[in-house]
Amino acid sequence: MTDPSAPTPSLLRHPGLVAAIGARALSSFAGQVQAVAVGWQIYALTHSAAALGFVGLAQFLPMMACIFPAGHAADQYNRQRIVVICQSIAMLAAAFMAYASFTHQLSAGMIYGLVAIFGACKAFEMPAQQTFLPSIVPPALFPRATALSSSLFQAASIAGPSLGGLLYGLGAGVCYSLCGVSFAIAALATWSMVMTSPVRPRQKATLAAVFGGIAFLRRKPTMLGAISLDLFAVLLGGATAMLPMFATDILHAGPWGLGLLRAAPAVGALLIAAILARHPLGRHAGRWMFASVAVFGVATILFGLSRSIGASVLMLAILGGADVISVMVRGALVQLGTPDEMRGRVSAVNMLFIGSSNQLGEFESGMLAAVMGPVAAVVLGGIGTLVITGVWMGLFPGLRKLDRLEDITTDTL
Secondary structure: OOOOOOOHHHHHHOOOHHHHHHHHHHHHHHHHHHHHHHHHHHHHHHOOHHHHHHHHHHHHHHHHHHHHHHHHHHHHOOHHHHHHHHHHHHHHHHHHHHHHHHOOOOOHHHHHHHHHHHHHHHHHHHHHHOOHHHHHOOHHHHHHHHHHHHHHHHHHHHHHHHHHHHHHOOOHHHHHHHHHHHHHHHHHHHHHOOOOOOOOOOOOOOHHHHOHHHHHHHOOHHHHHHHHHHHHHHHHHOOHHHHHHHHHHHOOOOHHHHHHHHHHHHHHHHHHHHHHHHOOOOOOHHHHHHHHHHHHHHHHHHHHHOOOHHHHHHHHHHHHHHHHHHHHHHHHHHHHOOOHHHHHHHHHHHHHHHHHHHHHHHHHHHHHHHHHOHHHHHHHHHHHHHHHHHHHHHHOHHHHOOOOHHHOOOOOO
């Protein structure tokens, strides 16, 4: 088992770890900058809550279409090469967005199309990228490596929205140019990564093989419970799609305020991830997960009711800190409880659920806000998250009783 007093820097001795977590952080940074620019630009062009929701739908649909073939590809082909190709395509798409913005040719329709390209790239990138850590560090150190990776990921998520909000004042093209450079560096870091993986058996792309991740999860109710809890909780409780509306119409803040609101969840997540990198959860990981999702729901409700930029930022920070605990437990279950030859396909299902909760949740929030207003939509979503938490505690007792993350193996679930 993991010694909580062991120094975290020892993790960096594992070859490939710095490149792996650095590339992931840079890719996240670029995505966050892009999210701020796209959200602000779409709302400036349309002044429509529904348009903000369509951004999420434009990301989700290609992800849903590609995710299962992407998972199969991650289990059949070179995972590093897949990630490099995806990050390179994202770089080119960001460069085009920058050019079209500088020349005042970027329309709402073009933004939706380019966002769809990013969604397709993410569908192939993430199942392959999520398999990297188990191939770099031993299982006993995996929870701490995940916390370290999450710390850097959240630091990038803080810098991304903050810089995105500030740079948007210079023009959306500046933001998209920064995205392109970040994707390029991420691709180079991934290409340079040192990683050893066991030889995986090749399978034909039959329906049974492509959808093998679903069949695997049906035999693992604890893992399925963790993934589906995140799906429904964030699908209902996600308020990020409404941040441009809250910043503009409710809190009366500008692009800087939007950047601050977007960065707040990452600030909370960074704090909790840094603590967990030094002091892992230890016992009762399942109970911690349920408690964190409940806190997520309460913070969502209080954010929706807030009329103060300070209180809103605080609630979003608490929301982000709670979410990182859920993410860590789910990540350990998916990666340590899955054999290497299945990790791509199981990670693909996990990514589909995450994409559903984030991108489809943005669409749901946008549509609901268009009908009943942003405040009622966010508050109702937070209440729904609390209901789901209670129901899932009864449906998945194995998840509720989950103990130490470092003890998870393919045989213990």
